[in-house]
Amino acid sequence: MIKIAILGYGTIGSGVVEVLHTNRDSIAKRAGDGIEVKYILDLRDFPGDPMEDKVVHDYEIIANDPEIQVVVEAMGGVEPAYTFVKRALLSGKNVTTSNKALVAKHGAELIAIARKQSVNFLFEASVGGGIPIIRPLNSSLTADEIEEITGILNGTTNYMLTKMTFEGLEFDNVLKDAQSRGYAEADPTADIEGYDACRKIAILTSLVCGQQVDFEEIPTEGITNISATDMKYAKAMDRVIKLLATSKKTEDGYYAMVAPFMLSQQHPLYSVNDVFNAIFVHGNVLGDAMFYGSGAGKLPTASAVVADIVDIAKHLHKNILISWSSGKMNLVDCKKAKSQFFVRTSEKCEKITEVFGEVEYVEAPGVTGEIGFLTETMTEEAFEQKAGSLGSILQRIRVV
Amino acid sequence: MIKIAILGYGTIGSGVVEVLHTNRDSIAKRAGDGIEVKYILDLRDFPGDPMEDKVVHDYEIIANDPEIQVVVEAMGGVEPAYTFVKRALLSGKNVTTSNKALVAKHGAELIAIARKQSVNFLFEASVGGGIPIIRPLNSSLTADEIEEITGILNGTTNYMLTKMTFEGLEFDNVLKDAQSRGYAEADPTADIEGYDACRKIAILTSLVCGQQVDFEEIPTEGITNISATDMKYAKAMDRVIKLLATSKKTEDGYYAMVAPFMLSQQHPLYSVNDVFNAIFVHGNVLGDAMFYGSGAGKLPTASAVVADIVDIAKHLHKNILISWSSGKMNLVDCKKAKSQFFVRTSEKCEKITEVFGEVEYVEAPGVTGEIGFLTETMTEEAFEQKAGSLGSILQRIRVV
Numbered sequence: 001m002i003k004i005a006i007l008g009y010g011t012i013g014s015g016v017v018e019v020l021h022t023n024r025d026s027i028a029k030r031a032g033d034g035i036e037v038k039y040i041l042d043l044r045d046f047p048g049d050p051m052e053d054k055v056v057h058d059y060e061i062i063a064n065d066p067e068i069q070v071v072v073e074a075m076g077g078v079e080p081a082y083t084f085v086k087r088a089l090l091s092g093k094n095v096t097t098s099n100k101a102l103v104a105k106h107g108a109e110l111i112a113i114a115r116k117q118s119v120n121f122l123f124e125a126s127v128g129g130g131i132p133i134i135r136p137l138n139s140s141l142t143a144d145e146i147e148e149i150t151g152i153l154n155g156t157t158n159y160m161l162t163k164m165t166f167e168g169l170e171f172d173n174v175l176k177d178a179q180s181r182g183y184a185e186a187d188p189t190a191d192i193e194g195y196d197a198c199r200k201i202a203i204l205t206s207l208v209c210g211q212q213v214d215f216e217e218i219p220t221e222g223i224t225n226i227s228a229t230d231m232k233y234a235k236a237m238d239r240v241i242k243l244l245a246t247s248k249k250t251e252d253g254y255y256a257m258v259a260p261f262m263l264s265q266q267h268p269l270y271s272v273n274d275v276f277n278a279i280f281v282h283g284n285v286l287g288d289a290m291f292y293g294s295g296a297g298k299l300p301t302a303s304a305v306v307a308d309i310v311d312i313a314k315h316l317h318k319n320i321l322i323s324w325s326s327g328k329m330n331l332v333d334c335k336k337a338k339s340q341f342f343v344r345t346s347e348k349c350e351k352i353t354e355v356f357g358e359v360e361y362v363e364a365p366g367v368t369g370e371i372g373f374l375t376e377t378m379t380e381e382a383f384e385q386k387a388g389s390l391g392s393i394l395q396r397i398r399v400v
Numbered sequence: 401m402i403k404i405a406i407l408g409y410g411t412i413g414s415g416v417v418e419v420l421h422t423n424r425d426s427i428a429k430r431a432g433d434g435i436e437v438k439y440i441l442d443l444r445d446f447p448g449d450p451m452e453d454k455v456v457h458d459y460e461i462i463a464n465d466p467e468i469q470v471v472v473e474a475m476g477g478v479e480p481a482y483t484f485v486k487r488a489l490l491s492g493k494n495v496t497t498s499n500k501a502l503v504a505k506h507g508a509e510l511i512a513i514a515r516k517q518s519v520n521f522l523f524e525a526s527v528g529g530g531i532p533i534i535r536p537l538n539s540s541l542t543a544d545e546i547e548e549i550t551g552i553l554n555g556t557t558n559y560m561l562t563k564m565t566f567e568g569l570e571f572d573n574v575l576k577d578a579q580s581r582g583y584a585e586a587d588p589t590a591d592i593e594g595y596d597a598c599r600k601i602a603i604l605t606s607l608v609c610g611q612q613v614d615f616e617e618i619p620t621e622g623i624t625n626i627s628a629t630d631m632k633y634a635k636a637m638d639r640v641i642k643l644l645a646t647s648k649k650t651e652d653g654y655y656a657m658v659a660p661f662m663l664s665q666q667h668p669l670y671s672v673n674d675v676f677n678a679i680f681v682h683g684n685v686l687g688d689a690m691f692y693g694s695g696a697g698k699l700p701t702a703s704a705v706v707a708d709i710v711d712i713a714k715h716l717h718k719n720i721l722i723s724w725s726s727g728k729m730n731l732v733d734c735k736k737a738k739s740q741f742f743v744r745t746s747e748k749c750e751k752i753t754e755v756f757g758e759v760e761y762v763e764a765p766g767v768t769g770e771i772g773f774l775t776e777t778m779t780e781e782a783f784e785q786k787a788g789s790l791g792s793i794l795q796r797i798r799v800v
Contacts, residue, residue: 018685019543023543023685027542029723032721130689131689132540132689139707139714140535140536141703142427143419143427143706143707144703210429271670283703285700285702286699286700287530287694288676288692289530289531289692289693292688292690292692293686293688294686294689297687299686302685303685304540304543306685307539307540307541307543309543310543311539314721321430321714323430
């Protein structure tokens with residue numbers, strides 16, 4: 001019997017308990033041993049809960065119990081998660097976490113400690129919820145140079161953009177709707193400003209390039225300035241607007257970015273709607289691949305955490321190699337990145353032609369008093385310079 | 401240096417050589433050691449080929465060379481592949497294969513031999529080409545009971561159906577086009593009759609249920625009777641026709657089937673076009689997930705084979721557990737499976753109502769002299785009985 005401790009009895013922690021209970025027999029078969037929850041660390045008590053007697057309030061109890069082989073970190077946030085996880089690894093315990101903030105900030109260090117201790121630090125649930133992506137990147141796409149990884153990595157904003165696309169609503173209304181459904185938090189900043197997606201693409205890019213990518217260096221735009229008018233233009237072009245987190249390998253190195261994009265129907269992420277997530281990968285020999293599924297939610301996320309526990313059980317005292325060193329990867333300045341841009345302006349056609357040359361005008365039913373157009377493909381730098389010359393820019397969205 | 405032998409220097413064998421060459425450094429880093437092709441077994445000579453001096457015509461040379469740690473089987477067909485692979489495993493060599501016929505027929509036995517010998521028999525490329533699906537099923541979706549696995553597993557037929565959907569062509573014309581592009585073979589039977597997809601869903605179902613599923617027992621329909629008229633009806637319903645290979649877990653056990661289906665826009669496989677493949681998975685805790693990519697082709701398939709070689713290199717002398725025993729899984733009779741059916745008939749409405757009760761009629765622009773309708777959801781058995789009573793049935797396609 002493999003004894004585990006769960007840190008945090010919130011949505012994910014309780015989901016892990018539920019998954020371990022629901023699929024007990026098949027999980028034991030695949031892990032080669034039964035999995036038993038010995039402790040749950042939480043500040044609260046849970047009177048009446050079937051796990052009531054497992055709850056402890058002091059991490060020392062877990063840290064000092066040599067029977068505990070796996071620590072499941074499901075608290076969220078960098079501290080005290082970091083301190084607890086590091087201590088667990090240093091004392092020879094395996095760790096799985098769903099905590100993107102922790103992994104983005106300290107992943108390289110924790111992976112190195114796990115390797116030194118011949119244990120494992122796994123984090124499948126930290127990106128894409130239930131979608132297998134970390135393990136496929138680490139153990140399936142090993143024949144390839146990954147040249148692009150682009151994801152819809154935040155379910156909250158994807159739900160909101162889907163709702164805006166199909167129902168013509170304004171941003172503020174769909175935010176309220178998402179909050180009332182529990183998809184968005186009371187303080188929705190991390191989702192709608194793209195910070196959540198930013199940490200996730202930092203993790204994926206680190207895995208792809210094998211070095212530490214600092215999320216603070218990734219240019220990040222959220223969806224707060226996307227309007228019902230933008231959606232009308234998108235629809236007129238048979239496009240949808242999605243918040244993409246993307247990184248690409250160029251001759252000069254990797255660049256990464258989080259921003260809203262207009263996607264054509266041919267794009268593999270075009271039809272990823274509602275709270276679903278998907279990750280598109282382009283490998284130099286594999287070509288295009290995509291992984292799709294539930295990017296959040298109690299049971300899907302817990303499914304990924306428990307899959308980590310099974311993998312740990314199959315690799316006790318044997319470190320699974322993860323190529324993510326603490327050497328820092330300096331990202332290429334995004335100013336060199338090229339895109340086509342969709343622009344809305346109150347300037348006249350003559351001025352647009354003067355600045356941008358020949359452009360493709362877009363008309364959206366019911367939109368008046370402004371002009372929408374598509375530029376040619378150009379660098380961010382060139383666009384910014386032209387946009388400055390144009391004067392009034394009501395909106396600009398990258399097109400892919 | 402890990403020395404390997406490749407059996408068969410055709411499309412996939414030469415693709416493996418190319419991938420190992422193109423990504424030599426990153427593959428060596430991930431494998432923890434360099435990979436060197438020592439032999440290529442083929443009946444032919446390849447004068448002028450850079451690998452010319454590696455080519456041997458006698459398998460004995462490979463079988464008797466203790467330096468060879470990995471045998472890459474890329475010959476296709478059951479024999480002599482089976483004999484060669486079995487012998488390699490019995491002599492303690494690892495094997496990776498892209499050969500669905502071999503895996504579907506002898507997978508359980510070869511997996512058992514590998515386990516006994518503490519080596520590995522891996523077959524990622526046998527289903528879905530470059531799409532990681534075997535390894536994710538085996539090592540990522542381990543927390544779940546997989547309740548459904550449904551795939552577009554044959555690129556040739558998907559190309560043909562896509563062409564029929566968008567260009568309104570008849571089956572015979574698109575078959576000729578597929579043959580001229582090298583997507584379909586001179587004898588296209590295995591693809592268009594669904595036999596290829598059948599072997600692949602047998603492999604996936606065996607992995608999901610952990611027992612041997614005999615492909616001969618899977619009811620299999622191809623796409624040879626799909627016509628431009630069917631496509632007109634599908635379009636009128638905003639649906640597309642896809643060849644699906646599907647297996648589902650029911651209370652009575654697993655059933656599996658290969659047949660054309662009409663998919664709604666909400667179906668995750670709706671927009672999988674051209675030669676792409678995709679596999680949809682529903683887990684009892686994960687919910688819906690999908691894996692998409694190149695289902696065939698030289699480099700994508702070779703990418704999956706080389707990923708197997710890397711996995712083997714990381715697990716030398718250590719068997720990776722694959723749950724697929726030789727115990728036979730008796731499939732549930734598909735007669736109990738339930739579907740909605742789309743039907744075309746030359747009978748009158750009165751007769752249709754008499755037999756099927758209330759149905760939903762479908763009109764397709766330009767189609768006259770017949771009636772199209774959608775039945776309620778019913779078992780295959782019930783449908784067959786009613787269809788017998790109706791009399792003339794021009795077509796029936798399951799709807800999902």
